[in-house]
Amino acid sequence: RQGCNYSGYTVFAGETVLKCDDYYETGYKVYIGPQRYFVTSDVGQGRIQWYAFFALPPGTKKAPSGWGGSTRDEQSDPQENLVDYIKSLHEGWSDEVMTVLDATPPESVEQRDLYDRSPEFFRSWADGNVVLIGDAVHPMMPNLGQGGCQAIEDAYVLTEILADVKSTGKIEDSLQEFYRKRILRVSGIQFLSRLASDLIINAFDTPWSPHDNLGKSWKSYLTFFWKPLLQYLIFPGQFAFLYSYYPSGEIREISKALVDRWNVEHRESAEAVFAKAEEDGYVFESGPSFFQKAETATALNAEKSNNK
Numbered sequence: 001r002q003g004c005n006y007s008g009y010t011v012f013a014g015e016t017v018l019k020c021d022d023y024y025e026t027g028y029k030v031y032i033g034p035q036r037y038f039v040t041s042d043v044g045q046g047r048i049q050w051y052a053f054f055a056l057p058p059g060t061k062k063a064p065s066g067w068g069g070s071t072r073d074e075q076s077d078p079q080e081n082l083v084d085y086i087k088s089l090h091e092g093w094s095d096e097v098m099t100v101l102d103a104t105p106p107e108s109v110e111q112r113d114l115y116d117r118s119p120e121f122f123r124s125w126a127d128g129n130v131v132l133i134g135d136a137v138h139p140m141m142p143n144l145g146q147g148g149c150q151a152i153e154d155a156y157v158l159t160e161i162l163a164d165v166k167s168t169g170k171i172e173d174s175l176q177e178f179y180r181k182r183i184l185r186v187s188g189i190q191f192l193s194r195l196a197s198d199l200i201i202n203a204f205d206t207p208w209s210p211h212d213n214l215g216k217s218w219k220s221y222l223t224f225f226w227k228p229l230l231q232y233l234i235f236p237g238q239f240a241f242l243y244s245y246y247p248s249g250e251i252r253e254i255s256k257a258l259v260d261r262w263n264v265e266h267r268e269s270a271e272a273v274f275a276k277a278e279e280d281g282y283v284f285e286s287g288p289s290f291f292q293k294a295e296t297a298t299a300l301n302a303e304k305s306n307n308k
Helices: 082-088 095-102 147-162 168-203 218-242 252-277 290-307
Strands: 005-017 028-033 036-044 047-054 110-116
Touching (some): 005 168, 005 252, 036 168, 047 095, 047 168, 168 218
Antiparallel strands (some): 005 047, 005 110
């Protein structure tokens, strides 16, 4: 038996409204340094979501997790400015990182210790007429953004298999077929997600540059020479594998139409938010986290079911 193992990393996350110079051209950025890295992602409507990963022991808590509607009272020091704390861990980093952090409301910062587990090659996800899918059976590191994606793929394949089942007596065998169809792809993505974390944290450092004296270790030179390989070989190959799965058929034209539509709607919605942010007295206030929203929706659905 195995549970979820601590990955060795904790992550702080926050969100803000900020119009960067390259907001419409660059949707995702990664800043790499010794034993940590910082990620920003355009999540629409003028918002930038960021993540700061650190190699720290489990339980190194500074902020509430967002799970279970946790509040600032659960922060280790409710009076501590978490933005200032995170900035102190990125001293000497790019001004772009500091700009994003300075624009973030300190009360919006959350933190989670990251756990994953090894693939289940020798034990099925199914037992009788019951099967586990998604994070319940294959939790993975968030570096590739594949946790939710793999749960969706699970649901699609499971639905496809069960649609052909004509009697309850065949459900058990169908669930085992589902496990066999999914285990190799999911395990590969679990491995890549963990590998991405370990390489970035342990193998990379501040890249060497002729313009400063920040990157002088052997890892700095290694990181410098890795950059073109990552950009032109490893990342394209990785994403080709992640997005090569088309169970419902080729989607190239659909994807292109969605991108064209997104480019228009994204700019319109973002500019509206940026204009509002420039008004006197307007302050961006972060809403409830994704986890709090999900919990609220679950509680409301449960209440409706009980009232029927």
